[in-house]
Amino acid sequence: MNTIVCIKQVPDTEELQKVKIDPQTNTLIREGVPGIINPFDENAIEEALRLKEKKGGNVTVLSMGPSQAEESLRKALAMGVDGAVLLSDRLFAGSDTLATSYTLAMAIKRIGPFDLILLGKQAIDGDTAQVGPGLAEWLNLPQVTYARKIEVNENKIRVERVLEDAFEVVESPLPALVTVTKDINEPRYPSLRGLLRAKAEKIPIWAAEDLPLDKRKIGLEGSPTQVVKIFIPKPPKRGEILSGEISQVVDKLILEIEKRRTI
Amino acid sequence: MRKIKIIIEKCTGCEKCLPSCPFSAIRIENKKVRILDNCNLCGACIDACPFRAIVLEKEKIRVDLSSYRGVWIFAEQRKGEIMPVTYELLGVGRTLANDLGAELSVFLLGSHMKGKAEEFLNYDLEKIYLIEDPLLNSYRTDLYTQAIVDSVNLKRPEVILMGATSLGRDLAPRVATRLQTGLTADCTGLEIDKKERNLIQTRPALGGNIMARIISPRHRPQIATVRPKVMRRARPGHSKKGEIIEINPTFSQNNEAVKIITLIREEKETVDLQEAEIIVSGGRGLGKPENFSLIRKLADLLGGAVGASRAVVDAGWIQPYHQVGQTGKTVQPKLYIACGISGAIQHQVGMRTSEVIVAINKDPEAPIFNIATYGIVEDLHKFLPILIEKLEKKGKS
Ligand SMILES: Cc1cc2nc3c(=O)[nH]c(=O)nc-3n(C[C@H](O)[C@H](O)[C@H](O)COP(=O)(O)OP(=O)(O)OC[C@H]3O[C@@H](n4cnc5c(N)ncnc54)[C@H](O)[C@@H]3O)c2cc1C
Ligand SMILES: Nc1ncnc2c1ncn2[C@@H]1O[C@H](COP(=O)(O)O)[C@@H](O)[C@H]1O
Numbered sequence: 001m002n003t004i005v006c007i008k009q010v011p012d013t014e015e016l017q018k019v020k021i022d023p024q025t026n027t028l029i030r031e032g033v034p035g036i037i038n039p040f041d042e043n044a045i046e047e048a049l050r051l052k053e054k055k056g057g058n059v060t061v062l063s064m065g066p067s068q069a070e071e072s073l074r075k076a077l078a079m080g081v082d083g084a085v086l087l088s089d090r091l092f093a094g095s096d097t098l099a100t101s102y103t104l105a106m107a108i109k110r111i112g113p114f115d116l117i118l119l120g121k122q123a124i125d126g127d128t129a130q131v132g133p134g135l136a137e138w139l140n141l142p143q144v145t146y147a148r149k150i151e152v153n154e155n156k157i158r159v160e161r162v163l164e165d166a167f168e169v170v171e172s173p174l175p176a177l178v179t180v181t182k183d184i185n186e187p188r189y190p191s192l193r194g195l196l197r198a199k200a201e202k203i204p205i206w207a208a209e210d211l212p213l214d215k216r217k218i219g220l221e222g223s224p225t226q227v228v229k230i231f232i233p234k235p236p237k238r239g240e241i242l243s244g245e246i247s248q249v250v251d252k253l254i255l256e257i258e259k260r261r262t263i
Numbered sequence: 264m265r266k267i268k269i270i271i272e273k274c275t276g277c278e279k280c281l282p283s284c285p286f287s288a289i290r291i292e293n294k295k296v297r298i299l300d301n302c303n304l305c306g307a308c309i310d311a312c313p314f315r316a317i318v319l320e321k322e323k324i325r326v327d328l329s330s331y332r333g334v335w336i337f338a339e340q341r342k343g344e345i346m347p348v349t350y351e352l353l354g355v356g357r358t359l360a361n362d363l364g365a366e367l368s369v370f371l372l373g374s375h376m377k378g379k380a381e382e383f384l385n386y387d388l389e390k391i392y393l394i395e396d397p398l399l400n401s402y403r404t405d406l407y408t409q410a411i412v413d414s415v416n417l418k419r420p421e422v423i424l425m426g427a428t429s430l431g432r433d434l435a436p437r438v439a440t441r442l443q444t445g446l447t448a449d450c451t452g453l454e455i456d457k458k459e460r461n462l463i464q465t466r467p468a469l470g471g472n473i474m475a476r477i478i479s480p481r482h483r484p485q486i487a488t489v490r491p492k493v494m495r496r497a498r499p500g501h502s503k504k505g506e507i508i509e510i511n512p513t514f515s516q517n518n519e520a521v522k523i524i525t526l527i528r529e530e531k532e533t534v535d536l537q538e539a540e541i542i543v544s545g546g547r548g549l550g551k552p553e554n555f556s557l558i559r560k561l562a563d564l565l566g567g568a569v570g571a572s573r574a575v576v577d578a579g580w581i582q583p584y585h586q587v588g589q590t591g592k593t594v595q596p597k598l599y600i601a602c603g604i605s606g607a608i609q610h611q612v613g614m615r616t617s618e619v620i621v622a623i624n625k626d627p628e629a630p631i632f633n634i635a636t637y638g639i640v641e642d643l644h645k646f647l648p649i650l651i652e653k654l655e656k657k658g659k660s
Pocket of ligand 1: 039545546549571572575589592602604606608610623624626629642644
């Protein structure tokens with residue numbers, strides 16, 4: 001059972017908020033806002049490790065991003081994955097989900113045969129949830145999104161999916177691509193041994209020229225979507241504090257609720 | 264290729280651009296700006312520079328896009344029922360089509376859907392594409408993708424909208440990738456640039472900390488998934504001017520991606536938070552799991568759904584699908600009542616666009632009060648029972 005897990009380093013929302021709250025923070029922000037592994041991707045790593053514990057095989061993590069994304073790969077190594085690959089190159093900058101999924105697909109072709117590809121259901125920075133299905137399309141694989149349980153039997157997987165109003169159980173042949181929700185497991189903490197091993201590990205960094213790529217399909221040029229403007233939404237206005245005797249406050253609130261309900 | 268360029272002579276090292284960068288990709292070195300590798304080329308720093316020292320260089324490429332015309336709305340059906348978001352897409356789709364001077368169409372996949380197709384005749388639209396096959400009865404990524412891609416190649420619409428539902432977000436990226444075109448996820452605003460016929464798509468990113476405006480100027484169709492409950496619904500009651508056009512899909516069995524995935528549906532009782540008009544949410548302030556009964560009761564009385572913070576989900580007080588926030592659901596009800604929730608940023612990003620937010624928390628400093636329309640600084644164990652009792656009385660009278 002060989003699994004490849006795609007992980008993304010994302011900015012820590014908490015830190016981002018600090019930057020945004022005070023636009024006068026003219027401090028030199030290090031190599032950027034501290035990064036964390038996208039939370040759903042930690043679930044994907046955990047699931048890969050559990051499947052390996054049951055079925056044997058290898059787990060490789062793959063990430064595309066600036067050089068600091070290496071930290072996230074090291075954390076994955078410390079959690080217990082067998083290998084890590086970083087895709088980093090200025091030419092990848094500005095990739096949208098189409099270019100990202102293409103680049104990841106080409107890297108996966110170089111990594112070699114696999115049974116399963118796992119991803120998070122979405123990245124908390126872009127929130128697109130598009131890279132998984134996009135990658136499945138480039139690799140011509142069946143996809144199962146929003147998994148909360150994966151069972152492997154022979155050459156098939158049985159997956160429980162979380163939908164808005166139901167769960168769905170589906171079966172797919174392997175190899176396949178699955179994106180996971182946080183309901184699937186509780187990610188482990190790195191062990192001390194893992195941390196030591198991760199520190200010593202050499203992580204290969206692949207650039208565009210290391211992959212069998214069509215240069216027109218990567219980075220900004222390979223990205224059909226263009227961000228033309230970014231703006232900060234109006235901060236929500238601070239509302240009213242309803243004060244007074246509890247029962248008066250309750251009455252005021254009921255009045256407001258009823259107003260809303262009739263609209 | 265686009266590129267951010269610094270005109271070094273103009274840069275004074277004033278640092279005004281630093282806070283504007285959502286990716287913290289700017290550094291000052293020797294009193295000059297340097298753009299780091301994690302630059303996303305979003306251009307936010309350009310406006311922030313008082314000296315116009317930052318410029319975005321772009322190269323214009325012209326592609327013939329004129330053979331693509333019209334706006335297509337994906338009519339999402341589950342078990343033969345049309346999902347509400349479809350009518351919201353029809354609402355905004357009409358405006359977009361008018362601005363483009365083009366036709367508005369729905370496309371509907373399934374089997375035995377003729378009756379449903381006819382119902383769309385009551386709406387203000389030009390065409391209904393009915394794509395029927397027994398294999399399309401219930402949703403399957405591979406077959407739906409193929410049927411849609413084939414139909415799009417046949418009819419060439421310039422804009423396609425789908426609901427940002429679990430189905431839409433499973434399907435749209437697969438379709439867009441096969442068509443090698445642009446897709447923008449979970450949009451909350453859509454407009455047309457009439458001159459370039461571009462769809463201007465607005466969506467939140469970075470957990471709602473920033474809004475991005477996105478176009479796909481060189482590709483057609485332009486595809487977007489649209490967040491449910493944001494656009495105004497189209498209303499029926501129009502003269503029946505629409506026309507139903509049937510398309511018969513063909514499926515190639517040797518396609519690697521078309522391996523059969525069997526569906527075993529086991530319906531469970533879950534809440535559809537994203538569709539709820541009213542949500543009552545509970546957090547750690549409830550004190551213990553049993554107290555969720557207060558939340559449930561209030562939700563029942565108001566005809567709403569039950570939400571939760573991550574703290575109580577992690578503590579096992581309630582099932583994960585109730586979680587609202589960055590790693591839970593993004594919701595936008597008419598009324599959101601947060602009980603005993605501090606309002607951490609990760610919670611806020613999932614609910615702060617709710618129309619009215621009521622917060623009940625005993626700590627006046629709780630961040631939830633920064634975004635609450637109505638804040639109530641009270642102990643919820645005192646407040647909620649009184650509220651419930653009064654609502655019950657009202658219900659009876
Ligand atoms: C990567 C990441 C992702 C996350 N994603 C999410 C997410 O999706 N959703 C989410 O909710 N959180 C998320 N979190 C967690 C988030 O940071 C907070 O820890 C969490 O939201 C806190 O939940 P809470 O408000 O219930 O608990 P607390 O922060 O403990 O707040 C409890 C509140 O109840 C009040 N209270 C106590 N007793 C009473 C009483 N008797 N009457 C009235 N008020 C009372 C207290 O004053 C306090 O404000 C995430 C965190 C991280 C790091
Ligand atoms: N740059 C990247 N490198 C590796 N994996 C990624 C990258 N971007 C996205 N992913 C994977 O795709 C999932 C969905 O991301 P997104 O489509 O951006 O919401 C994430 O949870 C990751 O598993």
